[in-house]
Amino acid sequence: MATRRRVAREFQAPPLTRADVEALSARYSEPAWLREARLTAWDIYEALPMPTTNDEAWRRTDYRHINWDSAGVLRAPNGGRVEDIPADNRRPLLGGEQGGMIAFVDDKLVHHEASAALARQGVIFTDLRSAAREHADLVRQHLMTHAVTPQLGKFAALNAALWTHGVFLYVPRGQAVTLPAHSIFYASRPAAMLGHLLVVLEEGASIDYLHENLSPTMPSDASFIGATELIVGDKATLRFVNLQDWGRSMFEFSTQRARVGHDGQLDWITGQMGGKLVKAFMEIDLDGRGSWGRMSALYFPDGQQFMDLDTQQNHNAPHTTSDLLFKGVLKDHSRAVWQGMIKALPGAQKTDGFQANRTMIMSDHARVDSIPGLEIQADDVRCTHASATGQVEEEVLFYLMSRGLPRLEAEKLVVDGFFVPVLDRIPFENVRERMMAYVERKLLGEV
Amino acid sequence: MGAALEIRNLHVTVEDQPILKGVNLIVRQGEIHALMGPNGSGKSTLSNTIMGHPAYEVTAGQIIFDGVDILEMEPDERSRRGLFMAFQYPVAIPGVTVANFLRNALNARRRMTNPEDKGIPIPAFRKLMIEKMDMLRMDHEFAGRYLNDGFSGGEKKRAEILQMAVLEPQIAIMDETDSGLDIDALRVVSEGVTTLYGPNLGVLVITHYQRILNYIKPQFVHIMMDGQIVESGGPELALHLEEQGYDWLREKQNGSGK
Numbered sequence A: 001m002a003t004r005r006r007v008a009r010e011f012q013a014p015p016l017t018r019a020d021v022e023a024l025s026a027r028y029s030e031p032a033w034l035r036e037a038r039l040t041a042w043d044i045y046e047a048l049p050m051p052t053t054n055d056e057a058w059r060r061t062d063y064r065h066i067n068w069d070s071a072g073v074l075r076a077p078n079g080g081r082v083e084d085i086p087a088d089n090r091r092p093l094l095g096g097e098q099g100g101m102i103a104f105v106d107d108k109l110v111h112h113e114a115s116a117a118l119a120r121q122g123v124i125f126t127d128l129r130s131a132a133r134e135h136a137d138l139v140r141q142h143l144m145t146h147a148v149t150p151q152l153g154k155f156a157a158l159n160a161a162l163w164t165h166g167v168f169l170y171v172p173r174g175q176a177v178t179l180p181a182h183s184i185f186y187a188s189r190p191a192a193m194l195g196h197l198l199v200v201l202e203e204g205a206s207i208d209y210l211h212e213n214l215s216p217t218m219p220s221d222a223s224f225i226g227a228t229e230l231i232v233g234d235k236a237t238l239r240f241v242n243l244q245d246w247g248r249s250m251f252e253f254s255t256q257r258a259r260v261g262h263d264g265q266l267d268w269i270t271g272q273m274g275g276k277l278v279k280a281f282m283e284i285d286l287d288g289r290g291s292w293g294r295m296s297a298l299y300f301p302d303g304q305q306f307m308d309l310d311t312q313q314n315h316n317a318p319h320t321t322s323d324l325l326f327k328g329v330l331k332d333h334s335r336a337v338w339q340g341m342i343k344a345l346p347g348a349q350k351t352d353g354f355q356a357n358r359t360m361i362m363s364d365h366a367r368v369d370s371i372p373g374l375e376i377q378a379d380d381v382r383c384t385h386a387s388a389t390g391q392v393e394e395e396v397l398f399y400l401m402s403r404g405l406p407r408l409e410a411e412k413l414v415v416d417g418f419f420v421p422v423l424d425r426i427p428f429e430n431v432r433e434r435m436m437a438y439v440e441r442k443l444l445g446e447v
Numbered sequence B: 001m002g003a004a005l006e007i008r009n010l011h012v013t014v015e016d017q018p019i020l021k022g023v024n025l026i027v028r029q030g031e032i033h034a035l036m037g038p039n040g041s042g043k044s045t046l047s048n049t050i051m052g053h054p055a056y057e058v059t060a061g062q063i064i065f066d067g068v069d070i071l072e073m074e075p076d077e078r079s080r081r082g083l084f085m086a087f088q089y090p091v092a093i094p095g096v097t098v099a100n101f102l103r104n105a106l107n108a109r110r111r112m113t114n115p116e117d118k119g120i121p122i123p124a125f126r127k128l129m130i131e132k133m134d135m136l137r138m139d140h141e142f143a144g145r146y147l148n149d150g151f152s153g154g155e156k157k158r159a160e161i162l163q164m165a166v167l168e169p170q171i172a173i174m175d176e177t178d179s180g181l182d183i184d185a186l187r188v189v190s191e192g193v194t195t196l197y198g199p200n201l202g203v204l205v206i207t208h209y210q211r212i213l214n215y216i217k218p219q220f221v222h223i224m225m226d227g228q229i230v231e232s233g234g235p236e237l238a239l240h241l242e243e244q245g246y247d248w249l250r251e252k253q254n255g256s257g258k
């Protein structure tokens, strides 16, 4: 067979147009303000170039192999059903209980339940399209206005213009919600999916929220161009867990940003397991005095997977504390990149910022790049970082094996132990167990 | 007669350096042996090689356990067959609790005899742990701590013997378990070993000091120098060493033309 050298390709944009924005907005009979917001975002999108490996934030992330012919098209909703989603992911979070669950198959809402208890507290937990109609003032105030804005980047602008589905979670002032909320985006076919999460906690409110992204592996490329906005009011407390288990045909480009008011607390945990290529920007802005933000991740690429997690901890006010702990295990030919920046604005005195990325490499062919960064403009701060990359040491495996554990079980114990500090931050036991089981299947090469 | 560990003419190299140069030794179930010898003479090399550490290359000789040559076996299989080594330098495993680890290790053993085994029931396991921890006068919270992570030197050594007590080997090698133990801990640990000792357990105690041998009384004492066992005898040999040091042996070696 004759082989032909492949031409070096360009960084191409998906084949989407302004007409797609108009059609989408019309299909859902959106209010005028939303249509306008989408079109404005589209203009911003068009004005921005596609990111390339010449851009600092994208230097290590080459997505030129994406096939936009399948991954870049919007497809009308089909007959997705909630049963398409694996049962394990649909299980209630706390034994038999949860406050509510929303599930989408592609951009079709297939499940929506919210307990009476939530409603009594005035909590809104609904799909973003309905919310834009029924709670227009709230959504309009927060949607892509001060957390993820279209200006943040090409893919953020694209999501703002063309988000296809989303979740709106709103907790009113002073309401402490004990039952967690749970949502799922399940992608069933190769297409472009633009999911959006908008979470707003008013002053003194608190809730735990789990969102999951997943899909099977598909015959051709798919994309998820996501945006997550977490708005944590003064003295509010949000625990947000975000798990990702895309199939191996998925390209994720997501922009996630949180804003935390004074004395607010955000505990943000992410688990990154699947996907072909993941580029996720995760940013916390500690806007209010005394606010606290913690970002934790466990990631475990294998095969040819590529994950690039780009974090930013912005100390915009005095007496703010941020803490980042990322833990990754890499197998086979996988690659991971973490770049983390801690910023402290001039007035942000007495801030305390920490970041650590720790990785364990289980193959000679896997590679991780850890790039910490500090940009400190205040003088009375304590900002530190640490990162360490190691292998599963033979000495450790020998010790465990000398007690009768076969090599794979020994490796699993070591990896579990490595992930435990992050796993322990997930407030749902059955989700922790699910993650552990998943890690085991990854080690055995069963996923 | 019970199982025996037989070392025959064992030669071992580490990074192409010959370390063991023809070691012969037999330890049977029901026997206690002491192995002494100067620093760097190869005692830990011997115990690591018996357990199958990948850094140690056997260039000649055999290790027979219970009638089977185990040299080609992975460490886990050697362990499941009934060999145990208490490490001179136990390794820390952050995030893995003592209890979780030991339950996994026990279950791996059970699966060897019955692949369908569902694992030891939690209540039975808890009972076993408590019994063994009490025997070694260990605080019960120990079970929930991460294995060797932040343990004091003495705690590590105790944890090694706890593992031995739970796993019930046929032949146990204790590589300088006495070092790092205070006087009380030495007594507790030694009494623990004495309790475990019986016709079904053979022990090889590696030590520099007579002290531990006052509790765990060996029937046989061997002295290793420069990768060989140069002298074997009864318990009096250890006492003799304590008084005389190794010089007389070195002289004897030189005198014999080595």
Ligand SMILES: Nc1ncnc2c1ncn2[C@@H]1O[C@H](COP(=O)(O)OP(=O)(O)OP(=O)(O)O)[C@@H](O)[C@H]1O
Binding pocket: B014, B015, B019, B037, B038, B039, B040, B041, B042, B043, B044, B045, B046, B055, B088
């Ligand atoms: N893993 C290893 N890598 C390199 N050299 C080793 C290794 N293990 C043992 N050696 C070398 O082999 C020799 C014997 O070491 P070994 O640990 O067996 O002695 P030992 O008798 O146990 O000493 P000690 O009484 O100090 O514990 C030493 O020279 C040591 O440096």
Ligand SMILES: [Mg+2]
Binding pocket: B043, B044, B045, B088, B175, B176
């Ligand atoms: Mg030694």
